[in-house]
Amino acid sequence: MRRALVIAMTLAVAACRAEARDDYLGDKEPQRFGIGHTPTPAEVAALDIDVSPNGAGLPAGSGTPEQGATIYAAKCASCHGKNGEGMAPAYPQLVGGPKGVFNFASDYKIPRTIGNYWPYSTTLFDYIRRAMPLTAPGSLTADQTYALSAYLLNREGLLPAGATLDARSLPAIQMPARSHFVPDDRRGSTGGPKVR
Amino acid sequence: MAETTSSISRRKLITGAAVAAGGVLLTNLPGADAQQVTKVPAPPPASPVAPDDPTKVPGAPTTAVGERSPFVHPQRAPVGEITGTSLTPLQDLTGTITPSDLHFTRIHAGIPTIDPTKHKLLIHGLVDRPVEFSVDDLKRFPAVTRVHFVECSGNGRAAYRTPKPEMTPQQVDGMTSNSEWTGVPLATLFREAGVQTAAKWFLAEGGDASLLDRSIPVSKGHDDALVVWGQNGEPLRPEQGFPIRLLLPGYEGNANVKWLRRIKLGAEPFMTRWETSKYTDPLPGDKIRMFSFEMDAKSIITSPAYPERLTGPGWWPIRGLAWSGRGRITRVDVSTDGGKTWLAAELLTALTNKAHVRFEHMWQWNGNESLIMSRATDDQGYVQPTMAQLKAVRGPGTDYHFNSIRAWRVARDGVVTFEANT
Numbered sequence: 001m002r003r004a005l006v007i008a009m010t011l012a013v014a015a016c017r018a019e020a021r022d023d024y025l026g027d028k029e030p031q032r033f034g035i036g037h038t039p040t041p042a043e044v045a046a047l048d049i050d051v052s053p054n055g056a057g058l059p060a061g062s063g064t065p066e067q068g069a070t071i072y073a074a075k076c077a078s079c080h081g082k083n084g085e086g087m088a089p090a091y092p093q094l095v096g097g098p099k100g101v102f103n104f105a106s107d108y109k110i111p112r113t114i115g116n117y118w119p120y121s122t123t124l125f126d127y128i129r130r131a132m133p134l135t136a137p138g139s140l141t142a143d144q145t146y147a148l149s150a151y152l153l154n155r156e157g158l159l160p161a162g163a164t165l166d167a168r169s170l171p172a173i174q175m176p177a178r179s180h181f182v183p184d185d186r187r188g189s190t191g192g193p194k195v196r
Numbered sequence: 197m198a199e200t201t202s203s204i205s206r207r208k209l210i211t212g213a214a215v216a217a218g219g220v221l222l223t224n225l226p227g228a229d230a231q232q233v234t235k236v237p238a239p240p241p242a243s244p245v246a247p248d249d250p251t252k253v254p255g256a257p258t259t260a261v262g263e264r265s266p267f268v269h270p271q272r273a274p275v276g277e278i279t280g281t282s283l284t285p286l287q288d289l290t291g292t293i294t295p296s297d298l299h300f301t302r303i304h305a306g307i308p309t310i311d312p313t314k315h316k317l318l319i320h321g322l323v324d325r326p327v328e329f330s331v332d333d334l335k336r337f338p339a340v341t342r343v344h345f346v347e348c349s350g351n352g353r354a355a356y357r358t359p360k361p362e363m364t365p366q367q368v369d370g371m372t373s374n375s376e377w378t379g380v381p382l383a384t385l386f387r388e389a390g391v392q393t394a395a396k397w398f399l400a401e402g403g404d405a406s407l408l409d410r411s412i413p414v415s416k417g418h419d420d421a422l423v424v425w426g427q428n429g430e431p432l433r434p435e436q437g438f439p440i441r442l443l444l445p446g447y448e449g450n451a452n453v454k455w456l457r458r459i460k461l462g463a464e465p466f467m468t469r470w471e472t473s474k475y476t477d478p479l480p481g482d483k484i485r486m487f488s489f490e491m492d493a494k495s496i497i498t499s500p501a502y503p504e505r506l507t508g509p510g511w512w513p514i515r516g517l518a519w520s521g522r523g524r525i526t527r528v529d530v531s532t533d534g535g536k537t538w539l540a541a542e543l544l545t546a547l548t549n550k551a552h553v554r555f556e557h558m559w560q561w562n563g564n565e566s567l568i569m570s571r572a573t574d575d576q577g578y579v580q581p582t583m584a585q586l587k588a589v590r591g592p593g594t595d596y597h598f599n600s601i602r603a604w605r606v607a608r609d610g611v612v613t614f615e616a617n618t
Contacts, residue, residue, distance in 0.1 A: 035333050103593075131405075
């Protein structure tokens, strides 16, 4: 009885709405609203700057550690130090962390640098290109970014002197820390003595 | 002993805040001689003058924009300029909503000035229809309004690594804030673009000078992620992402990308600097945890807390905040004897999903030295761990996700100081 009344009332209300509004198109929300515009390929390309671990997104161009050393001295050393040692606490150390040491959980003072902490080489190119130098982000050419990546990887012993870094060779570099990364396993923990 | 409070100088407090924030202090850029300068908040003005009897003189006229009482001076503790942090003064808040101008901030290349009529959000990658939305476009979609906290996963780092008795709630945990957000579910925009089944991750990128970018599981986008433009009844503040930001309820603050300009769907995570070099958690056994998005349940007593002083034995309210990134807080227990015995606190506010909850426990202080602490439990059955439990599992050198039980020591003279080791 009650249910029948409610249905009748609902129908009446729906009818009212339909009649009162000449713009009424039905009140079931669509899967798509058709709002927004389709970007041109050029509009997408202008923003599509990310680089993936498999090298997708890397531009044409190349650079060597030697070229990178010159650019580093001119554009990076003022903040990250002459030898990439950084200036605590503001400017991170980039290279020179202890090699083959991964027990970072034992002491937060163990320097975590590109060579002992970064799991993917492509991250270096991506980050430098998008964000560095801090006061002039986006000002580096592709060649300069390859050269700087080459310089920093060479300083970490991950790229030989004289080597050319480009879209093929950069993603091929295996980073020592890679195998130490594990996915988040905290979900389902009840915390307390069982915290993960 | 009563001197403790007053003898701790303003400078010392500020330094504590700087360390707590782990922020980058930049002035005179660029250059090797860049100064490490901490910006000192303006001291509150000298005591305001109030008439002896306000009922006998007309007051001030109305104004276009209201101000706080001249007797009230909540302040964030800003550190650094281009890359910096400011901490919410948790001890000054009431209820659960953080006033927008006191919401904590973390910036990596300054706060951009963005013309909302020019700002766009591009969705592309593994979608059937790449699409670009203006801010006005986004506001045409059916909107939702929800209350959620945002907490930096670095919150509590100083308390974990270098605790000091002279730490305020703001210095211990000031990188959590709670707001009412308005925006469109990301799921709606995903349908609009036609996200393909092969898409498992999306890259969210901000439109500031750091172009900060994070990889997020697509499942979060289908679940409760929002693209928001409103905060606490008004448009987002510039420092919170004006005109639009990503809001990922319960996820670490950094992933809630501000000034959102691009979302790219992909099959794999993109492995940005922000999910590899940073926001990863070293663990014992030479392991490093990554994509640790969810914020574990946590609580902190915000009063009594340093630098308060109880004026004498008697009834005192113990008040604080609790929250969980995995769901609802179901209970908060309070101990006044260093964790030997626990009593359920009153939960004063709605038990909102992934939001701050205000708790209170009326305590009859007998005047003896006491160690007071709070412990949160959420609807996943997760109980906030002690510092000893957390450290044993994560190691002293771990980074991020510092949610151990926090304690305050109340000395016989009523002086309250911070105690991290629980």
